Amino acid sequence: MNATPAPQGTSPAVPWEELVTVALLGTDRRTPPWLPPGPQAPAELLDLAALETVRRRAGLRPAPAGPRPEPAAADPRPPLPPAAARRLALLLSDRPGTGGGGRRGSAPDLVELLPQWLALANERGYAPPPQALPALLDAARARTDLRPAALAFAGPRALWLARMNPEWRFALRSVAGGGSDLPPPQEPDRVRRLWQEGLFAERVALLTALRARHPALGRDLLAGTWATERAEDRLMFLDSLRTGLQPADEPFLEQALSDRSRNVRATAAELLSALPDSALAGRMGARAAACVAVDPTRGEPTIVVEAPHECDPGMERDGVVPKPPAGRGERSWWLGQLVEAAPLGTWPARLGGRTPEEIVALPVADDWRSELHAAWCRAAVRQRDTAWSRALLGPPSAPEAAGPGAVSLAERAKLLSTLAPGDRADWVAGFIATHGLSEAFQLLGVCAVPWAAPLGRAVVDALNIARDAGSYPWSFSGVMGLAERCLDPAEASRLDALTAIPDEPEDASPGAGGYWAEAFQRLTTTLRLRAAMAEELRDA
Numbered sequence: 001m002n003a004t005p006a007p008q009g010t011s012p013a014v015p016w017e018e019l020v021t022v023a024l025l026g027t028d029r030r031t032p033p034w035l036p037p038g039p040q041a042p043a044e045l046l047d048l049a050a051l052e053t054v055r056r057r058a059g060l061r062p063a064p065a066g067p068r069p070e071p072a073a074a075d076p077r078p079p080l081p082p083a084a085a086r087r088l089a090l091l092l093s094d095r096p097g098t099g100g101g102g103r104r105g106s107a108p109d110l111v112e113l114l115p116q117w118l119a120l121a122n123e124r125g126y127a128p129p130p131q132a133l134p135a136l137l138d139a140a141r142a143r144t145d146l147r148p149a150a151l152a153f154a155g156p157r158a159l160w161l162a163r164m165n166p167e168w169r170f171a172l173r174s175v176a177g178g179g180s181d182l183p184p185p186q187e188p189d190r191v192r193r194l195w196q197e198g199l200f201a202e203r204v205a206l207l208t209a210l211r212a213r214h215p216a217l218g219r220d221l222l223a224g225t226w227a228t229e230r231a232e233d234r235l236m237f238l239d240s241l242r243t244g245l246q247p248a249d250e251p252f253l254e255q256a257l258s259d260r261s262r263n264v265r266a267t268a269a270e271l272l273s274a275l276p277d278s279a280l281a282g283r284m285g286a287r288a289a290a291c292v293a294v295d296p297t298r299g300e301p302t303i304v305v306e307a308p309h310e311c312d313p314g315m316e317r318d319g320v321v322p323k324p325p326a327g328r329g330e331r332s333w334w335l336g337q338l339v340e341a342a343p344l345g346t347w348p349a350r351l352g353g354r355t356p357e358e359i360v361a362l363p364v365a366d367d368w369r370s371e372l373h374a375a376w377c378r379a380a381v382r383q384r385d386t387a388w389s390r391a392l393l394g395p396p397s398a399p400e401a402a403g404p405g406a407v408s409l410a411e412r413a414k415l416l417s418t419l420a421p422g423d424r425a426d427w428v429a430g431f432i433a434t435h436g437l438s439e440a441f442q443l444l445g446v447c448a449v450p451w452a453a454p455l456g457r458a459v460v461d462a463l464n465i466a467r468d469a470g471s472y473p474w475s476f477s478g479v480m481g482l483a484e485r486c487l488d489p490a491e492a493s494r495l496d497a498l499t500a501i502p503d504e505p506e507d508a509s510p511g512a513g514g515y516w517a518e519a520f521q522r523l524t525t526t527l528r529l530r531a532a533m534a535e536e537l538r539d540a
Contacts, residue, residue, distance in 0.1 A: 019052060137171060159171055182206055212243050269341070288339045289346055292350065304365045340375045381418060473515040
């Protein structure tokens with residue numbers, strides 16, 4: 001490509017693409033005729049590039065003005081009270097990590113209070129100040145956990161703004177139709193049109209919304225296009241049937257057991273096993289019952305296990321994965337899947353009419369106890385069976401922190417999630433009173449917020465005991481952080497006595513008293529700040 005000849009005393013007009021090519025190759029490898037040879041070539045190339053940049057910008061002809069954007073939709077919600085609007089601006093101005101590493105001091109962590117503030121604002125039904133919308137969208141972009149609450153609070157004006165800025169496009173993907181309302185079931189033509197022509201995210205949102213209120217309508221909509229959907233889309237759509245799952249879904253799910261996709265088949269089997277009266281649950285119950293029995297001939301009644309010797313095609317069709325993960329035996333892998341999918345109502349009849357507590361208390365021969373109890377744990381969580389969850393959890397004061405049935409604290413946390421919030425809090429409070437806080441973090445994470453009074457007292461008492469013992473305070477930083485977000489603000493006055501630097505025992509960690517004082521000061525300040533936030537949002 002040649003440069004356009006230039007009048008005497010001026011630089012040649014070199015096409016931009018040619019300048020870029022020479023710059024990438026380097027003037028040592030390629031020196032075009034329009035550059036002087038030798039060491040001056042690089043500098044001359046940069047001069048020409050600067051000149052061409054100015055020429056391109058100056059030579060751009062103004063384009064006709066585009067149409068003005070339509071105004072944002074009105075937000076019918078009442079505005080925030082002034083004090084709450086100022087609080088929101090303060091929370092949004094804080095950024096994660098601005099405090100540096102190491103010692104946190106006694107100041108509250110505002111970043112961790114924003115989710116609670118948003119939840120309260122949404123509960124009260126307020127609209128945000130327009131000037132706060134950019135910061136709200138930036139916060140939601142940075143933290144995916146904030147997005148549902150932040151976008152619900154931001155409302156239609158934020159979606160209008162998101163169309164103007166590519167960095168905020170996530171908001172359009174997060175809300176079905178980019179903010180457009182989903183058609184109601186009473187408008188079947190609009191529902192059918194969106195289902196057939198909408199984007200994938202819109203279709204998932206539509207199906208989920210229908211399943212929440214009209215499960216049969218959502219299932220029939222999916223069944224009508226099931227054969228033409230892609231495998232990955234079938235999997236996501238099928239997963240949406242968890243919402244509003246009911247016995248009437250069984251014929252459709254049984255059909256999905258023959259799907260070409262292994263993941264689709266596995267999801268269909270999991271959903272069917274969550275319906276205790278389904279045919280699949282009955283088949284899995286029969287298989288599991290054939291493997292587990294009580295042997296009355298031993299000194300005391302003992303559960304004996306004969307795990308499957310093969311994974312036959314029928315088991316595979318019903319969702320049993322034949323190949324175990326690395327380090328796992330085939331037979332124990334198959335047994336665990338059968339027991340997990342079997343209705344828990346199978347076992348009292350199979351094991352001598354015993355209650356769940358009596359079954360869990362029975363000894364299990366040949367080291368099958370952990371495998372069997374772990375599968376029962378997964379079944380109790382899947383079937384939301386509180387009686388079995390209580391039996392597998394055992395009393396909170398049990399000597400082993402892992403419990404009679406759970407193989408880990410994570411398993412125990414899942415079992416707790418099936419209990420009512422008050423029962424959950426009482427059990428965790430009893431656990432902390434016996435075992436302390438060192439193993440309670442995961443369990444506290446499944447308790448309702450704010451913590452019930454018995455649980456809050458148990459946590460504060462355990463922290464006080466650790467403080468008086470001179471323990472390392474940073475060992476409890478996770479629990480302290482949870483307490484800042486979850487403890488009832490009414491507990492603040494009870495904590496005032498713990499904000500002073502305590503007398504340190506001789507064997508205490510050096511400087512532990514000062515750290516504990518700071519931690520309790522931060523906790524009380526945060527609790528009072530949460531109380532103030534709630535009061536500001538209450539003032540209309």
